[in-house]
Amino acid sequence: MSKNERKNKGEMSSRQVDENSKNRQLEEFREDPNEQFLTTDQGVRVNHADDSLKAGSRGPTVMEDFLFRERMTHFDHESIPERVVHARGSGAHGFFQPYDDSLKEYTKARFLTNPNVKTPLFVRFSTVVGSRGSADTVRDARGFAVKFYTEEGNYDLVGNNMPVFFIQDSIKFPDLVHAIKPMPDNEMPQASAAHDTFWDFASLMPETTHMLMWILSDRAIPRSFRMMEGFGVHTFRLINAAGKARFVKFHWRPLLGTHSLVWDEAQKLAGKDADWLRRDLWEAIEMGDYPEFELSVQIVEEEDEFKFNFDLLDATKIIPEELVPLRPVGKMILNRNPDNFFAETEQVAFHPGNLVPGIDVTNDPLLQGRLFSYVDTQINRFNSANFAEVPINRPVVPVHNGQGAGFMRQTINKGKVNYWPNSLGGGHPKMASEEEGAYVHHQEKVEGLKIRARSESFKDHFTQATLFWNSMTEPEKKHIVEAIHFELGKVESIAVRERMVANFHKVAPELAQMAAEGLGVEVKTELQTESTGNFETNKASDKIKKGKSVKESPALSMEIGKKETAKSRKVAILLEDGYNHDEVMAVKQALKNEGAQAKIVSKVFKTLKSSSGEEIEVDKSHVTTASIMFDAVYIPGGMASVEAMKKQGDVLHFINEAFKHCKTVGASREGVELLMASSIKGVALAEEASGEIVADRGVVTARAAASLDAFSTSFIAAIKMHRHWNREEKIMVPA
Ligand code: HDE
Numbered sequence: 001m002s003k004n005e006r007k008n009k010g011e012m013s014s015r016q017v018d019e020n021s022k023n024r025q026l027e028e029f030r031e032d033p034n035e036q037f038l039t040t041d042q043g044v045r046v047n048h049a050d051d052s053l054k055a056g057s058r059g060p061t062v063m064e065d066f067l068f069r070e071r072m073t074h075f076d077h078e079s080i081p082e083r084v085v086h087a088r089g090s091g092a093h094g095f096f097q098p099y100d101d102s103l104k105e106y107t108k109a110r111f112l113t114n115p116n117v118k119t120p121l122f123v124r125f126s127t128v129v130g131s132r133g134s135a136d137t138v139r140d141a142r143g144f145a146v147k148f149y150t151e152e153g154n155y156d157l158v159g160n161n162m163p164v165f166f167i168q169d170s171i172k173f174p175d176l177v178h179a180i181k182p183m184p185d186n187e188m189p190q191a192s193a194a195h196d197t198f199w200d201f202a203s204l205m206p207e208t209t210h211m212l213m214w215i216l217s218d219r220a221i222p223r224s225f226r227m228m229e230g231f232g233v234h235t236f237r238l239i240n241a242a243g244k245a246r247f248v249k250f251h252w253r254p255l256l257g258t259h260s261l262v263w264d265e266a267q268k269l270a271g272k273d274a275d276w277l278r279r280d281l282w283e284a285i286e287m288g289d290y291p292e293f294e295l296s297v298q299i300v301e302e303e304d305e306f307k308f309n310f311d312l313l314d315a316t317k318i319i320p321e322e323l324v325p326l327r328p329v330g331k332m333i334l335n336r337n338p339d340n341f342f343a344e345t346e347q348v349a350f351h352p353g354n355l356v357p358g359i360d361v362t363n364d365p366l367l368q369g370r371l372f373s374y375v376d377t378q379i380n381r382f383n384s385a386n387f388a389e390v391p392i393n394r395p396v397v398p399v400h401n402g403q404g405a406g407f408m409r410q411t412i413n414k415g416k417v418n419y420w421p422n423s424l425g426g427g428h429p430k431m432a433s434e435e436e437g438a439y440v441h442h443q444e445k446v447e448g449l450k451i452r453a454r455s456e457s458f459k460d461h462f463t464q465a466t467l468f469w470n471s472m473t474e475p476e477k478k479h480i481v482e483a484i485h486f487e488l489g490k491v492e493s494i495a496v497r498e499r500m501v502a503n504f505h506k507v508a509p510e511l512a513q514m515a516a517e518g519l520g521v522e523v524k525t526e527l528q529t530e531s532t533g534n535f536e537t538n539k540a541s542d543k544i545k546k547g548k549s550v551k552e553s554p555a556l557s558m559e560i561g562k563k564e565t566a567k568s569r570k571v572a573i574l575l576e577d578g579y580n581h582d583e584v585m586a587v588k589q590a591l592k593n594e595g596a597q598a599k600i601v602s603k604v605f606k607t608l609k610s611s612s613g614e615e616i617e618v619d620k621s622h623v624t625t626a627s628i629m630f631d632a633v634y635i636p637g638g639m640a641s642v643e644a645m646k647k648q649g650d651v652l653h654f655i656n657e658a659f660k661h662c663k664t665v666g667a668s669r670e671g672v673e674l675l676m677a678s679s680i681k682g683v684a685l686a687e688e689a690s691g692e693i694v695a696d697r698g699v700v701t702a703r704a705a706a707s708l709d710a711f712s713t714s715f716i717a718a719i720k721m722h723r724h725w726n727r728e729e730k731i732m733v734p735a
Helices: 003-014 021-027 066-076 170-180 196-204 206-216 263-272 276-286 341-346 365-382 463-471 474-489 494-507 509-519 581-593 639-646 649-660 671-677 708-719 728-732
Strands: 089-098 119-127 142-150 153-160 236-239 245-254 292-301 327-336 570-574 597-602 607-609 615-617 632-635 664-668 693-696 699-702
Touching: 021 119, 089 142, 089 276, 089 341, 119 327, 153 245, 170 196, 170 365, 196 206, 196 494, 206 463, 206 474, 206 494, 263 474, 276 327, 463 494, 474 494, 474 509, 494 509, 570 581, 570 649, 581 597, 581 664, 581 708, 632 649, 632 671, 632 708, 639 649, 639 671, 649 664, 649 671, 664 671, 664 708, 671 699, 693 708, 699 708
Parallel strands: 570 597, 570 632, 632 664, 664 699
Antiparallel strands: 089 119, 089 327, 119 142, 142 153, 236 245, 245 292, 292 327, 607 615, 693 699
């Protein structure tokens, strides 16, 4: 074996990574502030940092004050441009591990096929439209970007929580973002599509219609980053060791199930806890409730490319799961919060072109444009081409790229050779062969006219929007209509409202009708896509492509696919002095056994005394919390506690609001009296002296004669349903 062969072999084996390799790599950059002296940037110890150096204690500050200058100059430069989209995000470290090696048949990517390797990764979840300081719970798509630090280099899967996108060609991205961002004259509204410019653009661009259905659905207001799906959106390619390519779509599915907020709740949370999703992710990881997501793929053979009634290269289309099933690959676990928001979550730089051998792109015109935009935007954010050297962005394998200059270069390259080919450096760094792990682009025959045009196969803008609508349950449809009433109700231009309603008519006449009813406009079908300044490209074609399709896709409904678990759900126990201790402890323990969390909520922070003398600490006072921060509420007995709460508007509002948001409400013994004093309506409650547990549309009640265990079981079963949409009377509840 020659010296160089040995060197290369050594390097290949040093490419082995494990779950902790990124953590170890970051270790050398982490600074522990404990027991250290304050120093200047140059490491000189400081003895006084509260006063600037002055000519006399009441005199002017002197130029010589290097400590003042250093601290102020650094502060003045302590921000970088926020991301032009996805500015607000939350990050977490974790790892990915495949279940087995069965994907080897389809890809040579080792991190997807070696079940013995836990590949470290960093995830950043985000909203799209709002600025860095905007609220988490706004109606928007959510970014779902994963950087895998693989043994073959970094791979980024930069996806969203919705499987389609607004536009088909990335050249429209600046227009889309200009339209959806706050208006250019007054910078309003923040983090919201509900304004004239967005809906003007959307109504003139019928290709947005499918994505609009997702944006108007509950998917746009996730309950938690831990409870939303992720999608690669585009069709990518998997390439196996023999060089055979197949089309692939990537899916992430949360093990806790996919769940959402309700719109009223989302709006209130934006004020009461603008960090709702960020806090939820952070706290779950701190408590060891590690978020888990399953990675799945949909694989399509190249020869089947044209067999569907849509074009695989069109990012406004899904491949229905009923046509191509999901194939589970492995699991991602997020198990560590970042140490420093700026250094990690803000500085992480994703790029859909960060690919490893075995994964390649397709000619999707939306993806092609992204391949340019991400690096370009990082250079704007970092003001440097060396952003890949920032610790969070560094691969865990050696980098030898011959690029040794530019702002903020970190690596100190040795020697005289930074070019290739060379003989002075012994021919190093040299090219690798495919067998040695080189990335080799998939060969694809491409022929055609150089032409600025949209393929005819992209012009069916409504069939899949209709598929989405048809696949929703009744409550989900109702939420979409309510979202339209809100979004378009904020639009002042009647012409824009009418044009949008006309587009909805193409999705489903009943949708247009229901939308129009709340907006004070008529359904004018002749307006369909006939808009001012609309070029041929944007028009929908009436010719629907022939091919495989489905009329309904149950997989699109969150309600149908909901996962019945109480794990990590938050339950408020409303108490005052004189509560019944046995009831609280029994229900609390039962919730704990299911992985749910119970918090004691009372008027003020104090130690409460039970009717039999036991004590319990209050976790949250009514001023610091609200029903919107819980998934369910429980009112135990104890006459004095219940009587005191009957007189508190905050408590009654808490119960009314939880009921209105279709959450599980439980009450035992005298607690039932409190429900009777609230405004909840139309549900059956347990009768006094009855031993029955009554569970009616998520309101679970039991009187003194009933068993507490049976009550807990029934209460938890209701919590597992997440929401009880069938409460018609909620409309009468003031909350
Ligand atoms: Fe992005 N997108 N995008 N995007 N995108 C950015 O890159 C862009 C698109 C997505 O947490 C930017 O670093 C274009 C689809 C995520 O740091 C920018 C187009 C999908 C994130 C950019 C799209 C995404 C971004 C802004 C149309 C789902 C946040 C800051 C062709 C598959 C990543 C940055 C993070 C961020 C461009 C459309 C996902 C400007 C041109 C489709 C999750 O480069």
